[in-house]
Amino acid sequence: MEGWGRYPRHESQAIDCWLPEALAGTVTSRTGLIGRGNGRSYGDAAIGEYSTLMCRGLSRMRRFDPSSATLTVEAGVMLSDILRSFVPRGYFPPVVPGTKFVTVGGMIASDVHGKNHHRDGGFGDHVIEFKLVVASGEVLTCSRTHNPELFFATVGGMGMTGIVEEATFRLRPIESGWIAQKTIVAENLGEALKALQQTEDATYSVAWIDTLSQGASLGRSLIFVGEHATLDQLAGMPRADRFAAKDAGVVSLPFDLPQWLLNKTSVAAFNELYFRAGARKAAKTSLVHWDKYFFPLDGILEWNRLYGRRGFLQHQCVVPAEDALPVLSGILDRFARSGKGSFLAVLKKLGGGNGLLSFPSPGYTLALDLPVTQEVFGLLDEIDELVVRAGGRLYLAKDARQSRQTFEAGYTRLAAFKELRKVTGADRHFNSRLAKRLGI
Amino acid sequence: MKGIGKTLLLIGATSDIGRATALIYAEAGWDVLLAGRNRSAVQREADDISARTGASVLIHELDILATSRFEDFVGVVSPLPDTAVCVVGELGEQSRAERELEHAAMIMRTNFEGPALLLGLLAERFAARGSGTIVGISSVAGDRGRASNYVYGAAKAGLTAFLSGLRNRLSSSGVRVLTVKPGFVRTRMTNAMKLPPLLTAEPREVAKRIFAVAEGGRGGDVVYVRPIWRPLMTVVRSIPEPIFKRLRL
Ligand SMILES: Cc1cc2nc3c(=O)[nH]c(=O)nc-3n(C[C@H](O)[C@H](O)[C@H](O)COP(=O)(O)OP(=O)(O)OC[C@H]3O[C@@H](n4cnc5c(N)ncnc54)[C@H](O)[C@@H]3O)c2cc1C
Numbered sequence: 001m002e003g004w005g006r007y008p009r010h011e012s013q014a015i016d017c018w019l020p021e022a023l024a025g026t027v028t029s030r031t032g033l034i035g036r037g038n039g040r041s042y043g044d045a046a047i048g049e050y051s052t053l054m055c056r057g058l059s060r061m062r063r064f065d066p067s068s069a070t071l072t073v074e075a076g077v078m079l080s081d082i083l084r085s086f087v088p089r090g091y092f093p094p095v096v097p098g099t100k101f102v103t104v105g106g107m108i109a110s111d112v113h114g115k116n117h118h119r120d121g122g123f124g125d126h127v128i129e130f131k132l133v134v135a136s137g138e139v140l141t142c143s144r145t146h147n148p149e150l151f152f153a154t155v156g157g158m159g160m161t162g163i164v165e166e167a168t169f170r171l172r173p174i175e176s177g178w179i180a181q182k183t184i185v186a187e188n189l190g191e192a193l194k195a196l197q198q199t200e201d202a203t204y205s206v207a208w209i210d211t212l213s214q215g216a217s218l219g220r221s222l223i224f225v226g227e228h229a230t231l232d233q234l235a236g237m238p239r240a241d242r243f244a245a246k247d248a249g250v251v252s253l254p255f256d257l258p259q260w261l262l263n264k265t266s267v268a269a270f271n272e273l274y275f276r277a278g279a280r281k282a283a284k285t286s287l288v289h290w291d292k293y294f295f296p297l298d299g300i301l302e303w304n305r306l307y308g309r310r311g312f313l314q315h316q317c318v319v320p321a322e323d324a325l326p327v328l329s330g331i332l333d334r335f336a337r338s339g340k341g342s343f344l345a346v347l348k349k350l351g352g353g354n355g356l357l358s359f360p361s362p363g364y365t366l367a368l369d370l371p372v373t374q375e376v377f378g379l380l381d382e383i384d385e386l387v388v389r390a391g392g393r394l395y396l397a398k399d400a401r402q403s404r405q406t407f408e409a410g411y412t413r414l415a416a417f418k419e420l421r422k423v424t425g426a427d428r429h430f431n432s433r434l435a436k437r438l439g440i
Numbered sequence: 441m442k443g444i445g446k447t448l449l450l451i452g453a454t455s456d457i458g459r460a461t462a463l464i465y466a467e468a469g470w471d472v473l474l475a476g477r478n479r480s481a482v483q484r485e486a487d488d489i490s491a492r493t494g495a496s497v498l499i500h501e502l503d504i505l506a507t508s509r510f511e512d513f514v515g516v517v518s519p520l521p522d523t524a525v526c527v528v529g530e531l532g533e534q535s536r537a538e539r540e541l542e543h544a545a546m547i548m549r550t551n552f553e554g555p556a557l558l559l560g561l562l563a564e565r566f567a568a569r570g571s572g573t574i575v576g577i578s579s580v581a582g583d584r585g586r587a588s589n590y591v592y593g594a595a596k597a598g599l600t601a602f603l604s605g606l607r608n609r610l611s612s613s614g615v616r617v618l619t620v621k622p623g624f625v626r627t628r629m630t631n632a633m634k635l636p637p638l639l640t641a642e643p644r645e646v647a648k649r650i651f652a653v654a655e656g657g658r659g660g661d662v663v664y665v666r667p668i669w670r671p672l673m674t675v676v677r678s679i680p681e682p683i684f685k686r687l688r689l
Contacts, residue, residue: 018628019481057628060484061491071491085492 001052004304005042006311007372007400010433012048018057020074020165024137026053027163027429034432035159037103038078041110042314043400044433045158053163055105061085062166069171070128075105075164087290088243091171092228094126098346100295105164110397111156111358113365115204115226115294118196118349122360123169124155130167135425139165153420156355158396160417160435161426176242178229179204179293183282185275189219189329193364196349199225204293207347208278210271211368212264214336218329221347222278226293233287246289264339271344307371313400315380316359316367318350319392324364327390331366331383338379342368356417359395367398377401396434407438414440443496444469449521451502451558452528454481456627457577459488460647461525466495468651473521475502475513504528504554505546514561523654524562525575526555529596531629537591544591551595556602563606563615570614573654576603580621580664583673586689607661618654622646622665639672641665 002009015026015033027033032049038056039046046052058076065071069091071082080100082093097112106112111124120126129143132154140162142151154161184199186192192207199205204226213220234242297303304312319327328347335342345368353360370376384406387394393410394402408414418440421427434440448465452458453474462472466489474489476482479501486497502513532547559574566572581589582596600619607617624630624640646665653659664670679687 016631060488062487064491064494073491081492089494 001047002039002311003043003046003400004040005313005372005398005400006304006307006309007313008044008433010044010047012433013051015051015053016057017053017055020058023053023133023163023165024139027133027135028137031429032431034430034435035075035105035109035163037076037106037109038101040099040102040106041397043398044437045110045397045399046106047433049431049433049436055103055163058105058165069173070168071171072166072168073104074166075108075130076103078103079107083290084245086171087174087177088245090174090243092174092290094120094170094172095123096294098295099298100291101298104167104169105159108155108164108167109157109159110395111353111355111360112397113348113350113353113360115206115224115348117360118200118205118351119203121351122156122353122355122358124353124355124358126169127155128168128170130154131165132162133165134162135429149420150424152354153356153417156353156358157417158357158434159432160421160430160440161424162430172228174228175231176229176234176237177244177290178234178242178287179226179290180229180233180285181288181293182225182285183278184223184225185279185282186219186221186223188217189221189332190325192219192221192223192347193324193328195221195223196347196364199223200349203227205349208274209332209345209347209366210275211332211335211342211345212268212271214333218336219332219347220275222275224293226288229287244289246291267342274344307369310372312369312371313376313380314367314369314398315383316365316395316398317383317387317392318359318361318363318365318395319387319390320361320363321349323390327386327392328364328366330386334379334383334386335368338375340370340373340376340379342370356413356420357396357411359393359397361393363392365395367395399434402438404437404439443471445471446523447471447473447519447521449473449475449517449524449562451475451504451524451526451555453485453499454478455527455529456643457622457625457646458525458527459485460643461527461650462497463489463492464644464647464651465523466490466493466497468655469495470522471495472497473500473517474498475500477501477503504558505549507554507557510558510561514558514565520565520569521562521572523573523575524559524566525577525650525654526559527577528555529577529579531589531592534587534589534591547591548595548598551592552598552602555599559603560606563610563617566615567610567613572614573616573618574603574606575618575620575650575654577620577622578603580623580669580673583621584677584684588689604662616654617661618650619662620646620650620653620665621663621669623669625665639666639668 001012033051034048036046036052055076058074060074062072079102095114107123111122113122132140184195202225207221207223209221350360388409448470450462453476466472482499486499490497530550537544578600579596581593582600585593603619624635649665653663
């Protein structure tokens with residue numbers, strides 16, 4: 001079994017689950033079990049120490065209340081299904097990550113952040129309540145007032161408190177399925193940070209960094225700022241088009257690409273084209289379909305195979321705003337000098353997270369993909385040093401390799417989390433490879 | 441979603457194909473009546489469909505083996521549906537069916553007796569009204585008996601013949617009768633099996649095809665979900681018996 005990055009790979013017995021009623025029995029009869037949604041976490045978070053509970057079969061929506069726009073679904077329901085059903089009816093999920101092929105259970109367990117985190121917080125902040133199957137097999141309803149300790153441990157808790165059976169959260173009303181997008185060009189990292197700071201009132205913002213540019217243009221970026229387009233911005237567009245479903249031609253990568261294809265020259269050429277194209281659109285507001293704005297990579301299914309058999313790592317850290325410029329420059333510079341090209345890196349401003357192990361904390365997050373090679377591990381260890389010294393941390397949903405020290409330095413509420421695992425008996429039943437690796 | 445004032449009756453609502461089919465109809469604005477054996481499981485599907493589409497979905501408890509209840513059910517079902525789709529089926533285990541009469545009988549009754557009797561009764565009411573569409577899900581396994589699943593295959597062959605006769609009789613009554621043969625479908629039952637991708641359909645693909653043929657009038661009366669099955673089964677059917685009996689299929 002493997003995560004989206006295809007590294008690491010571990011043996012784990014897959015257990016199918018089709019009915020919510022069956023969860024209790026499975027949980028109580030196992031140890032070393034972890035829930036798995038659609039396996040879009042990169043590393044070993046969704047690989048059970050011994051067995052892995054496949055939650056995709058818990059795919060039924062339970063109810064929708066239009067008066068409060070609240071939706072209750074089983075944990076295996078896919079974000080793509082929610083979008084398909086609700087965008088045409090004028091609602092959008094409160095928070096979406098960079099792929100729509102994730103489950104609600106996975107979004108809660110990772111407390112996923114979207115391009116609106118600086119304003120609206122993580123997915124967990126919009127969850128009203130959920131049902132959690134705990135180690136004893138009991139099904140507990142958790143909310144901010146009901147079992148709040150379990151609620152805040154489960155949001156961002158990477159499945160280590162139990163299995164989320166179903167969840168209730170609020171959708172946001174939208175007037176159309178289009179995003180009014182503005183592109184800002186930043187010549188270097190300083191400008192990029194400033195632009196993200198200045199667009200804080202915007203609903204959505206994210207920066208794509210060219211990781212190969214160095215020196216004075218280190219961190220040159222395109223910043224995409226977006227709002228759900230309003231009716232007057234669409235000027236008379238017919239309703240059918242306002243909510244046009246674009247099942248945009250999805251193509252699959254049918255085979256693994258050889259690793260040499262992703263070399264410095266090809267990446268540099270790609271980035272150059274990408275930034276020139278972006279710069280041409282700068283300043284003008286353009287209308288972009290939601291699917292393209294939020295999920296540009298979903299157009300190519302299985303793009304993870306782009307990196308070849310050995311797989312790839314994603315390094316995603318967050319560092320506090322005060323030192324962001326020197327620290328992130330240091331990191332980018334280190335990457336640039338190593339010549340380990342990532343197509344693009346993503347930079348985004350985060351607010352705080354509320355789960356005990358939620359990744360987001362106030363500051364800036366930087367994410368880059370790197371193919372797995374011998375040398376890359378040493379490089380990343382060095383970079384982790386910079387992150388830790390700045391008081392930052394790494395995202396567990398992306399992690400496949402960080403050390404225990406890095407982890408413990410970053411997650412300051414870890415002790416409370418471990419204590420809760422002990423008290424609820426979760427430590428004896430729920431263990432992923434990630435939990436083992438990091439000693440949680 | 442605004443309703444269009446038409447009703448689908450889906451028999452076998454908790455199967456993957458049944459669920460996908462009901463959803464396709466609901467997405468198109470139909471009201472849906474789900475019938476199935478296990479009330480809470482059927483309710484789960486009903487909630488799912490109404491949350492996804494806003495459609496009104498009612499449920500009815502119905503066991504395909506409880507044939508003595510059919511007349512009551514068909515008598516009270518209201519409104520009388522415009523289209524009835526029966527996806528009930530049970531693969532069973534061939535080797536067990538060779539030894540246990542009861543298992544063999546269950547397979548035959550679930551795949552033939554129950555669906556045929558129920559669809560036959562519904563057809564009567566449809567005919568009296570002068571309109572309606574009956575869709576029976578049969579199987580390519582009914583096209584020719586094979587060693588690996590002939591009990592199931594025989595029952596499906598029976599259903600295919602029944603639907604064919606029903607269609608023949610009602611051809612000028614305003615009632616349409618369709619036979620759908622899905623081929624391999626990626627479902628809960630086949631989750632663990634290795635299926636040939638070219639011959640294997642997703643439940644939603646089957647559902648879309650059913651809807652297109654039943655409501656769009658596209659395609660004939662006997663539908664193979666993936667077109668490639670038609671020539672394939674023509675070949676399988678035309679292998680002479682002396683040769684066929686020596687093949688291990
Ligand atoms: C292309 C791409 C872009 C991404 N962009 C972002 C982004 O912008 N922001 C962001 O925050 N993340 C992002 N991610 C990460 C992704 O959102 C998370 O990894 C998410 O958790 C994956 O959901 P999943 O359903 O596939 O869960 P899995 O990967 O299967 O599991 C993830 C975690 O959730 C737990 N889990 C799953 N289901 C349950 C359940 N029912 N009960 C309890 N625990 C459960 C697992 O144990 C595991 O710890 C991205 C990933 C990809 C591949």
